[in-house]
Amino acid sequence: MTASWKNINKPSSPTTAVTAAQVANGPVIPPQQRLLTYSPDEWEGFVEEWAYYCLPAKYKYVQRFSGAGDMGIDIAGFADDKRLKGVWDNYQCKHYDHALRPGDVWVEFGKVIWYSYSGEYAAPRHYYFVAPRGAGTSLSRLLANAAKLREELIANWDKHVKDEITGTQAVPLDATLRAYVDAFDFSIFDAKTALQLVDDHRATPVHTARFGGGLPARPASEKPPQEVAATESRYVTQLLGAYGEHTGSIVTHPSALSVPKLKDHFRRQREAFYEAESLRVFARDSVPPGTFESLLDDIHGGVIDTHDANHADGYEKVCAVTKAARDMQITANALITCTNPKDRDGICHQLANEDRLRWTRS
Structure with missing residues (x-):
């Protein structure tokens, strides 16, 4: 008589769903x-x-x-x-x-x-x-x-x-x-x-x-101060130049932005920059040196073709580049598990702050 495997007692199944990390790496060892x-x-x-x-x-x-x-x-x-x-x-x-x-x-x-x-x-x-x-x-x-x-x-x-x-x-x-x-x-x-x-x-x-075991919880980022800080002056100057190209007028100070759409865009970009700066600090304290810089390089490599393409003006260029950053597939960097779309926008401005990206056409 042939034995039926179905009659043999099965081990109990896991009570929770298996995660992708468990499948790839096995259980976490303390x-x-x-x-x-x-x-x-x-x-x-x-x-x-x-x-x-x-x-x-x-x-x-x-x-x-x-x-x-x-x-x-x-x-x-x-x-x-x-x-x-x-x-x-x-x-x-x-x-x-x-x-x-x-x-x-x-x-x-x-x-x-x-x-x-x-x-x-x-x-x-x-x-x-x-x-x-x-x-x-x-x-x-x-x-x-x-x-x-x-x-x-x-x-x-x-x-x-x-x-x-x-x-x-x-x-x-x-x-x-x-x-x-x-x-x-x-x-x-x-x-x-x-x-x-x-x-x-x-x-x-x-x-x-x-x-292993995952990164610690990331603290909330600081909100931008009312006045532009010296650490953000370079990308802000470029943004104002991009707005000037879009409106056909010279914009030398944020207070000169009269178009509501651009004022709101400027506010969001500064928030994104400070979000990315908080990620930089978090990375310094939570992951090995060079991890955050590697993420900057990844995003730079992913947006540079969009950056170098033809755009109607600097504002359109900023919008296209930040969208390309948000749409990128990044899977290898350890920080990707705790980043958000604002971080990616902000990283683009960090790159502009370092003159690795430029928002104006000239």
């Missing part, structure tokens, strides 16, 4: 879960990115050390030009399949002790262990008790530290080094969690590029 899949090198790259974008007020420079001879430094944040000889913080990156244990990092304590004792660098102001699964209970307790941490490091020195600091020599805890350990400030040691890093990183312009 950032903390995604970090667990990173290689150690990718993890260091993420921590470097976090320090660079999230701590700009804290550091003058952020530098990644990698390879042999890094002296126990992974990511360093320098507060002044003296770098390793000045005020700096170390972010020691660990990517294991478990929360960090004391046995995982005894040698790291030893390295910062030895290399600062040897004069290779000044002792860091802060020293953070950074691991996607964080510090385990035993290590967290030691990090919270500087005296106990010193005591345990000394007890573990011969077994876990002495022969692991360098590949060329053993580092016994002799009397002078022991005196340095006794005086060393063990309160500099702490740990950062992946949750802390992700929460900070969420506010950076590179977060969505790394983790």
Whole structure:
């Protein structure tokens, strides 16, 4: 007897419709879960990115050390030009399949002790262990008790530290080094969690590029001031010239616009320009550098043929070019999900402000 597949229990179907993004990319993986899949090198790259974008007020420079001879430094944040000889913080990156244990990092304590004792660098102001699964209970307790941490490091020195600091020599805890350990400030040691890093990183312009999940909500744009600002003078001058071509009269100031249709058009164009300016600011804070400039280039490339065609006058040219911008199909740029028709009109005027487009025939 042939079995019928229809009699086999089917898995339950999704309760909501599948989106195009889900079909293309699969389910969204939370950032903390995604970090667990990173290689150690990718993890260091993420921590470097976090320090660079999230701590700009804290550091003058952020530098990644990698390879042999890094002296126990992974990511360093320098507060002044003296770098390793000045005020700096170390972010020691660990990517294991478990929360960090004391046995995982005894040698790291030893390295910062030895290399600062040897004069290779000044002792860091802060020293953070950074691991996607964080510090385990035993290590967290030691990090919270500087005296106990010193005591345990000394007890573990011969077994876990002495022969692991360098590949060329053993580092016994002799009397002078022991005196340095006794005086060393063990309160500099702490740990950062992946949750802390992700929460900070969420506010950076590179977060969505790394983790996906869509752009944040875009705030409302500013309304144009009553008087034309210096930042918009170039495209406004061109617009007034275009209106002059249309009416056959010289228009040197918006107050000289007597035709209601043109007055309303001018108001809409200024609103569109400020809308596009708000998109520029939003892009600066929400997407990687160059994304907004790429959108300008896309729109410029899409309207330039219309721009260069013959038009009865400058006003007709403006109308034709902005319509071409609104009608364009743009699918690749990350900002396209949060743009509107006004943005496209405004971008045309941003291009005119840069003299990449001209509204008058001459």
